[in-house]
Amino acid sequence: MLTNNLLLLEIKNLIATARETAVRSVDFQRTLLYWYIGERIFNEEQQGKERAEYGNYLIKYLSEQLTPEFGTGFSFRNLNWYRQFYRTFPIVNSLRSQLSWTHYRTLIRLDSEDKREYYIAETTKNNWSVRQMERQINSQLFERLLLSNDKESVLAVARNEKLPTNPSEIIKDPMVLEFLGLRRESAYYEKDLEQAIITNLQDFLLELGNGFSFVSRQKRIHLDGDDFFIDLVFYNRILQCSIIFEIKTHKLTHEDLGQLQMYVNYYDRIEKLEHEKPTIGILLCADKNNAVVKFSLPEANKTILASQYELILPSEEQLLNEIKREIEILNSKND
Template structure:
């Protein structure tokens, strides 16, 4: 009887939590739409009074005092300027219709634009000057339900630049239109992976076992870094072949690609023997573990350093299963990644 009551109480509790979350989301979105319209009204009023000297400053000060008297805190001159900037940034900014269609229940503002995130999210996004990059983070935050702290983390780790550098040049623009789309194995790969959340030193003064343990201890953050569709299967997954025992460091499954994803961790420079070992792991999973309806296994060697020439020479030209990616234990320089991306998009070779 107590167990049945407990299950019933849990269901009621979950329903309340969902309802509160929906209310909170509705309030946050209503605030965003309202602030956009306030920003529009301020902008248009300033344009009408632009002949008068210092009219904009006067308008902001007077409006701030009036709204504060009427509604209390939240309408400082700084906040009103942010609302005006919000309108300026997004008034002529069109986001992919495909993304808007996924949120068909949301209204549109006078310009035909929809908003999907909280005001705090848009305060962050407004500071991104590159429109394509801004679109990408807005789409990913909406699709993946990123909190503000997760949005900040993904931006600080230069996710946009890393994905853009890891994809074909002609597909970079698609990131700004649809976000990250997982259709083939290479779409799920990042290079480098940023693991600053592990709290490890920049110099590899740790063992591969410690690296693996830190990843397991921070599995939620690692899954977010891996990206869409990944679920954890196990660590040090053992298999036996021809009376020899082997251990795969980390095994995941990607629901979008419908395949196993194996990780081998290397704290030093990648060697061609490491690639051969991963090839054997992948072959075993393809022949002994995966189901007929599942797709071929992916192997990712996560290493501290690599020589691209060695990787290219070791792997077959039509390789679509084995990947070698570097990992960093500190946040990268966005400026350096942006420079590499600019070189790539104007015709430089892919890094």
């Protein structure tokens, strides 16, 4: 009977996999159809480019002829999308079968080729749904990673051309936790923030990025009669190390960094396996002073990081201004 149950389970998995593959295949064929329609419209439009309104006239004409027979997928607005699709992605062989038309329609709106390349690579690698990809775009993931890395490094990690060797290549600052549903102006305790993270663990893992898995909450450490509790413990298979989080709802202090350093030392000396890399500690705080972080830690520090959390999605302008400020600081140091 057990053999029959296993056989049934295997067949069910085969059916589910085949259905998923069929859906992906049909959706990719639809994506290719829209690309080819966009190509034809664009090429025809170029032939009549001496007429300023020829493009709109052509798309309007096609829409009026196609919509009655094939439906709203060929409306004036959608045909414009298909033309823009071709203009944004002019090489058909570069299209990824893992991405749906809705993925591509979202990517078309991005104003930078580097951004599009980054989100395509990450979506393909992590099998992001449209909703997950949109959330990462809206949270300015690409710009946040640029705050502590150069563009080439960010793109290389996304393309799997290099493995991250520095925690800053993965860890984001700030972290955007709008999915927790907490309001900035509301009073809440560290345990409330921790509980909200556990309740929304899947979204938190998505925000953390590649390779993270949850290990423990309120990990107890017993030191000569005194008990201490680490808020959250994760493991990252890419960095091959434990990553521990301390949560502070106030502005970071040097005492907070000292506490986190003790936890990291404990993990390195007691918990870490021989083949694993040094433990990383992340202080997740409501606010921070970068100078305090810099002078509270050794100059060669690579294992203690401070990341400020935001409870609302940041604007692109805010992050771009922050990037410019970081570049100016870096340039002033090099002068």
